Each structure stands twice: as C-alpha cells, then as structure tokens.
Amino acid sequence: MRCRKCGEKAVINMRQHKLALCSTHFLDWVPEQVERAIKMYHMFTHNDRLLVAVSGGKDSLSLWDILNRLGYAADGLYIGLGIDGGVNYSVNSLLYARTFAQEHKLHLRVKDIKAEYGETVPELTIRTHRGRYKPCSVCGLTKRHVMNQLAHENEYTALLTGHNLDDEAAILFGNTLSWVGSYLIRQGPVLEADRPGLVRKVKPLCRMYEREMAAYALLRGTPYIHEECPHAEGSTSIYYKELLNKLESDRPGAKLSFYLSFLQARRAGLFSSSADERAELVHSCFKCGQPTSAPGLCAFCRMFVKDEYHLVLNELDEL
C-alpha cells in the first residue's frame, strides 16, 4: 500500500475515505481534517478563549497537540477523579497530562475532586448509592459540573472535549435504540451555551475515527495512558462500539455515514423543536448557581447535602 500523496510506503489505510497515507502526510492530514470540522461546524475562532478537557488519553492529548499545531491557544483542564482500579489510573493519567503540558509549554489546570469536595468519585458513588456501585454516572455528572464551572468562572468561551467519531457514533446508537428525543436533538459537534452560566461545548475530533487518533498519537510520539478507565469494562458504550465496528468492517464508512447523515437530517429539520423538553426547563442551582433542569439543587450539589436539608429545600420550593 502506497501513500496517495507521495507514493512512499503508507502507514495507514483509511478504507472509509479510500485513502492510504505515509506518516508525514498522515500527520499533516489529521490537523487539516480537524481544522475543516472546526470551521464547518463554526466551533470557534482564534479569538476564542479555549479550554480543553484533558484525560491523559490519546484523544484529548492529540486534540491539544493539534490545536497547538494549528495555532489555537488553548489551556488544558485535568480533573482528578481519584480512580485507582488496581492500576493507579488517575495518578498515572495526570502524569501523562502534566508531561505533555510541560513539553509543549502549555498551561494545565488541575482540579482534584477529593481535595475540593472531600471524596473521590468512587467514594461519592458508594455513599450516594448512585449507579449501582458503577461510578460512571457520578463520574459523568462530576466532570460536566466541574468543567463547566471552571470554564465559566475563568471566562473561557469554548470547552473542548476529545470525543472522536467512535464515541459519537456509539452515543448516537444508544440514543437511537432508546429514541430519547431530548438527547437525540441535542447531540452534535456543538452544544450551544443556550442558558445563562453554560459554556459552549465543542467536539473537534467528531469526524475522526478512533484508530486514526491512535495512529496520530503513536506517530507523533505522544506518550498517553493506554489503559481504558478500569470502570469502563463491560460498559454499554464499549458494547455499542464493538457492534458498530462489526458494521464498519463489513461496510467501510458505515459509522461515519451514520453520524453525518444524522447531522444532515437534523439540519434539514427532521426533528420537531417542541420535542426538546430541556429547553423549557431553566433553573439555577441554589448552591452553585449552575443551570439545572429542576428547581432546587442541581444533581451534582444534591450529592453533598444531608437528606433532611434536602427535604427542607424541597418543601421551601413548594411554597
């Protein structure tokens, strides 16, 4: 297999694009594709203040690297979730994030959940009995809360995450299997800051396959944490990814076409705007001030109040 651009030996063949490239041209091609997505979906410009959520994995570190190469100034945010899982997961992933920031002279903000809130995410999960002792639900809630709060307080105008096409297609697949309208309607490369206190969220890697991002990190020589989060094992999203990979291997391009045709259908007006229930629910959390879907405390702050206090708040709210 030869590189389409120079005829040298190709290192990757992207069947969905019918495109094989050598290392040099692949490392040029990836940022070009990301820049195209940034512009196509009007994600941000060079005047925005950007914050990248960095986990220490290949996607977020590569995203930060690509932004840097494209000349976008972006700070990083690492959230210490306190996950050990027998592999020292959080400690190691912070190390990768710090190393990357130091080597590229970038500013990494670090927020440690235990230091800030007194408990790690697994501890919070056990105490609050949320998610049947799988911390994934508390973890997602915590990350969304902390990311948005920090971005808002520090006046970032866009919050970037490293979701790749495989992530997005798996989320879309799950949302489609259950046909939850409010999720379907809001999924996409850009989540607008449509309530006071929310920061615009964007996913510049949404058109990049996971294997392209793995190849990019490898060829750029970026050290990253190879382990998946120990709690992700057996998760629904991994199951959907496997199913979609089966589809992709039988029909190259199926994942990309599934996601892009969804975006196109939505843009063309497939969904009724009245189906977005979330739009009508605008409240501010009593405690943190962030937007929430119900009056009182937001789901994150509810984890930190005693039951009696919470009842009082609910009663006050009903008056």
Place this chain on the structure above:
Amino acid sequence: MRCRKCGEKAVINMRQHKLALCSTHFLDWVPEQVERAIKMYHMFTHNDRLLVAVSGGKDSLSLWDILNRLGYAADGLYIGLGIDGGVNYSVNSLLYARTFAQEHKLHLRVKDIKAEYGETVPELTIRTHRGRYKPCSVCGLTKRHVMNQLAHENEYTALLTGHNLDDEAAILFGNTLSWVGSYLIRQGPVLEADRPGLVRKVKPLCRMYEREMAAYALLRGTPYIHEECPHAEGSTSIYYKELLNKLESDRPGAKLSFYLSFLQARRAGLFSSSADERAELVHSCFKCGQPTSAPGLCAFCRMFVKDEYHLVLNELDEL
C-alpha cells in the same frame, strides 16, 4: 422450563417477555397479542373489508390463520412473481397458499404478473436494468402496485401484510443508519390511506418476533414454504436482522424496545411534520391512475413504456 399458565412442559421461552408457555397456551397467547395490536393501533374492525397479502410463508399464512380464529373475515391475495431460483419458488409458494385457503375455506385471489403484464419479475428486472440485476427493487415496486390496485378496485378497506417485529426492526434500523426522514416518519404499524386511490396498509404482526411466528406455524401444523426467496440471499435486510439478533441475544427485548420506543417517540412528536416531503407530492399516474410522487407515469407503469414514448410524456409534462 414450565408453562407460566398451567405448569406443563413449556415449548417456548420468550425471554423478552420473561414468559414460557406450553403449546396450548402459546397458541392462545399469539392471537391475543395480535388482537391487542389490532386494537391498540386502531388497525381495523370487524366491519372492514380485509385483504391479506399471502406469500406462502409462515408469517402471512399464520396471519390469515389468526384473523380467521379471531373471527375477522379476510380474503387472501397471492401475487405470482415468476421466481424460480432453482427451487421452483413461486410455483411452490402458490401451492402452499392454495392448500391453506382450501383447507380453511377461505377465498384466495391470485394475480400472475407474467399473465397480466407479459413478463415475470426477474424478466422485468433484466429488461429495465433496475436494481443491478437483483430483482428485489422491481419485486417490491410490483407488489406494492398490484396489491394496492387490486385492493382499491375491489373496495377492500385495509390491506394486511405479515411483517413481523424482526422485519420492522430491520427496516427501522436501515432507515436509522441512513436517517432518511421521509421513510422514518412514515414507518409504523399503520400506513394511512392519505391520498386518493391508496388503501390503508396495516401490519398486525408488528410486535411478534419471527421465532414466535415460526413456532406458531409449526404448532398449528400449517404447511408453508420454508425457503427464503432465493434472491434474498446476501440482502441488506438479512444482514441487519443478523446484527439485531446479536443485540437481542445479548440484551433480550432490545429489538422490541427499539421498535416500540421509536413509535412512542414519534407519537410524542419527535419528528417535525414538515420533514415528510412525500405529503406534498400528490399526483395520479397517467396510465393506472394510482397516486405517485412525480407527475407523469408511476414507477411501475414506467417499466412498460418504450423509451421514446416516455420521453414524449415527459416533454408533454414540461409544457
């Protein structure tokens, strides 16, 4: 495994319903479920004139049998497509349909495409170069045309097909992968007769799994054609069925929940009515008078005009 109703040995375990039944109770349960669907989706009443499209397979013959047991008077329609495929497919399937009708003293109408239009479906496919020599597209077009025309001319008020849940879920899956709005919006247990000349189409088996229908035919002792249509091999719909079966075996009930949550989301207003492009396109075919999406001849009648005549018609149409 014991029957939930009587404790006798069960012949089938329906994991998605957490229900095991013996032969007697399963043979009662199936018509009850079908009757529920008929009422739930307001498909038809005992006052309707019903026509069942009968292929000679387990689904359509069982549907006819169930209707008969439920006291709905329904005629059958067999369309002779002229498919041989080395297994004498059409000849044999007609035999099964005739035998069933005779044994149950039901009226079977037979329409032979070759006798009526001069060519079999495979012959039409080759001459018209439609569908890359796979007759499935011509076959679908022909069946829709003939079924509707005959039902309309004979004043039937509902046209029933034997689509089961596996069929419906596979169609929905395909429509979802490509996000074709007009297909998504119209898929369901009932296709209203929303244009003059169209007969209401209903799918009373839409909640029944394929394996339930196979078990029903077997236990009722209904002889049916076991072969799939020889042209179906390698088809997209069979591929999607396999993928959904994988999902179902890992998560019992996934297929049913996928289909039902789609119907519920649609009923709740997920889709914008403006996305149904088809609604605006109401024309009558010059030749057969059936509704069609473009002015001139319908897709079926276009197969039988010479190219020059067709050009003239198009030119006339542009004046």
